Amino acid sequence: MSEMRRDLVAPCGMNCRLCIGYQREKNKCDGCRNMNFVSYKTKKSTTCVIKDCPVIKERNLEYCFECPKMPCQRLKQLDKRYKTKYHMSMLENLNYIKEHGIEKFLENEEIRWTCSNCGNIVSVHREACTNCKESVFDNVKNSLDNY
Numbered sequence: 001m002s003e004m005r006r007d008l009v010a011p012c013g014m015n016c017r018l019c020i021g022y023q024r025e026k027n028k029c030d031g032c033r034n035m036n037f038v039s040y041k042t043k044k045s046t047t048c049v050i051k052d053c054p055v056i057k058e059r060n061l062e063y064c065f066e067c068p069k070m071p072c073q074r075l076k077q078l079d080k081r082y083k084t085k086y087h088m089s090m091l092e093n094l095n096y097i098k099e100h101g102i103e104k105f106l107e108n109e110e111i112r113w114t115c116s117n118c119g120n121i122v123s124v125h126r127e128a129c130t131n132c133k134e135s136v137f138d139n140v141k142n143s144l145d146n147y
């Protein structure tokens with residue numbers, strides 16, 4: 001059974017399944033698309049800045065690439081930070097989804113973010129697998145080479 005879910009991919013291209021906010025036990029967030037009042041209040045992560053974008057709300061966009069302003073300053077900043085710090089890119093994700101569809105994207109995500117040591121889904125916000133402590137970076141880097 002797939003661990004990846006369409007409703008966990010945020011409009012900005014972030015896969016909320018990989019977010020530590022989703023993976024943690026305490027104050028768990030259900031993802032940007034499933035945000036309830038409680039998780040909204042407790043959520044501190046800046047991954048979620050796009051969630052409150054007025055254009056997404058007004059035009060009821062599913063992904064940022066449907067927006068005429070894509071990529072906006074906010075998305076570019078977010079993307080830059082994630083590329084530098086977390087070895088992933090919102091813009092790459094969005095381009096991939098636009099070109100190949102969400103189902104293919106989810107298949108790749110499952111391969112890319114599954115711990116090669118224990119099979120746990122790792123978090124993009126942690127350097128080691130939360131289950132077995134295997135380095136996430138080595139894992140992701142290897143799968144990126146075959147992407």
Ligand SMILES: [Zn+2]
Pocket residue numbers: 115116117118119120129130131132133134
């Ligand atoms: Zn592991």
